[in-house]
Amino acid sequence: MxxxxxxxxxxxxxxxxxxxxxxxxxxxxxxxxxxxxxxxxxxxxxxxxxxxxxxxxxxxxxxxxxxxxxxxxxxxxxxxxxxxxxxxxxxxxxxxxxxxxxxxxxxxxxxxxxxxxxxxxxxxxxxxxxxxxxxxxxxxxxxxxxxxxxxxxxxxxxxxxxxxxxxxxxxxxxxxxxxxxxxxxxxxxxxxxxxxxxxxxxxxxxxxxxxxxxxxxxxxxxxxxxxxxxxxxxxxxxxxxxxxxxxxxxxxxxxxxxxxxxxxxxxxxxxxGDDNGLRLPPALAPTQALVMVVKESDGSVTTAARALADDLAAAGVRVRLDDRVDTPFGRRAVDAELKGIPLRIEVGPRDLAEGSVTLARRIDGSKSPLKLAAVVGEVTSALEADQKALYEEALARREANTHDVSTLDEAMQVAQTGWARLPWDKVGVDGEAKANESAITVRCLVRPDGSAPGAQDEPGLTAILGRSY
RNA sequence: CGGGGUGUGGCGCAGUUUGGUAGCGCGUCCGCUUUGGGAGCGGAAGGCCGUCGGUUCAAAUCCGGCCACCCCGACCA
CATH class of the missing domain: 3.30.930.10 (Bira Bifunctional Protein; Domain 2)
Known part of the structure; x- marks a missing residue:
């Protein structure tokens, strides 16, 4: 590919x-x-x-x-x-x-x-x-x-x-x-x-x-x-x-x-985003679910796909029908991934023969069969689950790339790839200026309990250092 | 503003060293065959080579000016 x-x-x-x-x-x-x-x-x-x-x-x-x-x-x-x-x-x-x-x-x-x-x-x-x-x-x-x-x-x-x-x-x-x-x-x-x-x-x-x-x-x-x-x-x-x-x-x-x-x-x-493109949180996605006609012969697949799309729309899902069967399936699938559409419901002759469709999730690339009657329910819950999962994934990545350190030198090292947390009094105004020379900035100061400090000379503050956009 | 780089069909590039009148991939359009992970074959459209000037019989190519854009720094939602 x-x-x-x-x-x-x-x-x-x-x-x-x-x-x-x-x-x-x-x-x-x-x-x-x-x-x-x-x-x-x-x-x-x-x-x-x-x-x-x-x-x-x-x-x-x-x-x-x-x-x-x-x-x-x-x-x-x-x-x-x-x-x-x-x-x-x-x-x-x-x-x-x-x-x-x-x-x-x-x-x-x-x-x-x-x-x-x-x-x-x-x-x-x-x-x-x-x-x-x-x-x-x-x-x-x-x-x-x-x-x-x-x-x-x-x-x-x-x-x-x-x-x-x-x-x-x-x-x-x-x-x-x-x-x-x-x-x-x-x-x-x-x-x-x-x-x-x-x-x-x-x-x-x-x-x-x-x-x-x-x-x-x-x-x-x-x-x-x-x-x-x-x-x-x-x-x-x-x-x-x-x-x-x-x-x-x-x-x-x-x-x-x-x-x-x-x-x-x-x-x-x-x-x-990942290497396949955008991944949109369902709450923001212009299209939450794309119903794809995988392959068509006599029109029955398109009819079934359209009915599904209508059911989903009626249930409040932002759905779009992709019946462009003159375009290869792979291209359409890749395109949907690039655009970050959270869910794809792939409908083909093989699926319909078994009274089911295939649910493909953008978040992890997984695919699973789904009975026709279960589509609306599953789609609705998958959208909710993926919204949460995206958050959890982003949180896990942040945790994995945030390290507690005790000196400015260590912080500068850690900040090359993620964030460093250390006591603000170990940085200070001079340390901040020094870090800035290496394109590393103090992103913010936080109190131990997570609330926002009233001033930067408050005792006990933690500084978060990193590179930034 | 300092350092580095690039301007060639819509996009990405080759061609510049050694001047000879522009090519490739992708995309687009048409036809047929395809269609369960970026399909194949055939055909077609599309570029005064960033710009102005110079050298030359001849300039994308050589020379000079200008402009634009990109990357790295100083500023920022």
């Missing part, structure tokens, strides 16, 4: 590119760093959006939309923020054929515009908390783009909230961190993530605390799959977001922001 994909062990980045092309997920756009998200990938993204959106709303936030263009002067109001973003800004200097009086920035993120409007909308403590979210595209001019993982333009949701107290802002940030992001990634993407705190060095530009969810990819590298930030009163002061408290005093609000993006699609590919 001809090789379809570069094996992961041979060249992981190449494999990643191959999968994206062969599974028809995306193409590079005409402008460097941009991407075209093809229907299959977009459909997966829509499912992520739907789930994420529901979770966000469950925390009380509402969707809104702010403009793509931001006055350049806004970005400059928060010192750390400009400093962090200016290298990657796209700036519009002309409009309508004339030079603009003030250049306009294409949003790299929306803290600034939203801050401006929060200031306008918030007068009293009764207006708080103000919980907003928006689904949008943002632009960050990237030097080394990679489809889904780091593109100049990407899609995301960005939440922005304002609170009366620091404690309230923190509680909300952590709620998003755990209840929205961690669960979304665990339950929908089937990716185990480590929720933790970013070191000061890795903190978001303008934030006082940044929390992250780190997932391990198939090659042992880490991917930051979502972040939440406590912005303290930094933006409130820069944009004058003040409110009158219950006792009449004027106070600055405490704001937060949090985002998750199309990068998750890259994480999905790299966390679950």
């Amino acid at each position: 001809a090789r379809v994909l570069t094996p992961r062990a041979e060249d992981f980045p190449r494999w990643y590119q191959d999968v994206i092309a062969k599974a028809e997920l995306a193409d590079n756009g005409p402008v460097r760093g941009t991407m075209v998200i093809r229907p299959t990938a977009y459909s997966i993204w829509e499912r992520m959006q739907a789930d994420m959106d529901a979770r966000i709303k469950a925390t009380g936030a509402e969707n809104a939309y702010f403009p793509l263009f931001i006055p350049e002067s806004y970005l400059k109001r928060e010192a750390q923020h400009v400093e962090g973003f200016s290298p990657e800004l796209a700036v519009v200097t002309h409009g309508g054929g004339k030079q603009l009086a003030e250049p306009v920035v294409v949003r790299p993120t929306s803290e600034t515009v939203i801050g401006e409007f929060m200031a306008k909308w918030i007068d009293s403590y009764r207006d708080l908390p103000l919980l907003l979210n928006q689904w949008a595209n943002v632009v960050r001019w990237e030097m080394r783009p990679r489809v889904f993982l780091r593109t100049t333009e990407f899609l995301w949701q960005e939440g922005h909230t304002a609170h009366a107290t620091e404690a309230d802002a923190r509680a909300y940030t952590l709620r998003i961190h755990h209840e929205v992001y961690e669960r979304h990634m665990r339950d929908l993407l089937a990716i185990p993530v480590v929720p933790g705190r970013k070191t000061d060095r890795e903190r978001f530009a303008g934030a006082t605390s940044t929390y992250t969810l780190e997932g391990m990819m198939g090659d042992g590298k880490a991917l930051q799959m979502g972040t939440s930030h406590e912005l303290g009163q930094n933006f409130a002061k820069a944009f004058d977001i003040q409110f009158s408290g219950a006792s009449g005093q004027r106070e600055y609000a405490w704001t937060t922001s949090w985002g998750s993006s199309t990068r998750m699609l890259g994480g999905l590919i790299m966390a679950h």
Whole structure:
């Protein structure tokens, strides 16, 4: 059989590119760093959006939309923020054929515009908390783009909230961190993530605390799959977001922001894919089960296959019928594997003669006969089982590639192929800088009980080090 | 921005050293035979060889400028 994909062990980045092309997920756009998200990938993204959106709303936030263009002067109001973003800004200097009086920035993120409007909308403590979210595209001019993982333009949701107290802002940030992001990634993407705190060095530009969810990819590298930030009163002061408290005093609000993006699609590919292609969690798969007519002679196989597909659809399974019998079976099977379709129900004359079909599972390549009457039940339970199995597999791989060490040197060694865990005080700010020279970063800091640290100088913290995307 | 590399049908490449008017694999289209793991045979379409200029009877090939892209570093969801 001809090789379809570069094996992961041979060249992981190449494999990643191959999968994206062969599974028809995306193409590079005409402008460097941009991407075209093809229907299959977009459909997966829509499912992520739907789930994420529901979770966000469950925390009380509402969707809104702010403009793509931001006055350049806004970005400059928060010192750390400009400093962090200016290298990657796209700036519009002309409009309508004339030079603009003030250049306009294409949003790299929306803290600034939203801050401006929060200031306008918030007068009293009764207006708080103000919980907003928006689904949008943002632009960050990237030097080394990679489809889904780091593109100049990407899609995301960005939440922005304002609170009366620091404690309230923190509680909300952590709620998003755990209840929205961690669960979304665990339950929908089937990716185990480590929720933790970013070191000061890795903190978001303008934030006082940044929390992250780190997932391990198939090659042992880490991917930051979502972040939440406590912005303290930094933006409130820069944009004058003040409110009158219950006792009449004027106070600055405490704001937060949090985002998750199309990068998750890259994480999905790299966390679950194998040498035969994509492996999609059933919860996200545009097609969960493919009913294949293996071979046809008199039309009876197609009729039976169509009836099965109808039954599955009626049971709520996202099913597609593949009756392209003019295309060799092997090609169609390989294609379904490349695209990561969780289940295939192969229907052929031999099966039907015995009143059964063949159930093929993408997750482990297994095939087993199945009585016609049992198909709907088995398919439904197989989808549930595979969703869990993908998670378990990813978790097992992460455990196998994560090692507890006691020195920075050992950590640097371990981080070549996976993650190292060691006491943060064995690393420190200097150790972190040293590791960075070898492209190894402190992915996050965690407390012994798994909760997120309030500061990086808290005693007893564990650091997780690794290479990253 | 520093280091390395590459631009040739949709994709992957050969051809460049030694100039002679473009080829292979895959894919696509048509026909027949096939169809239980990327099928076989026959036929066909598709490229001003990144770009601009120079040398030459003649340039994918030699010379010069420019552009783009890829890989490795510094930045990032």
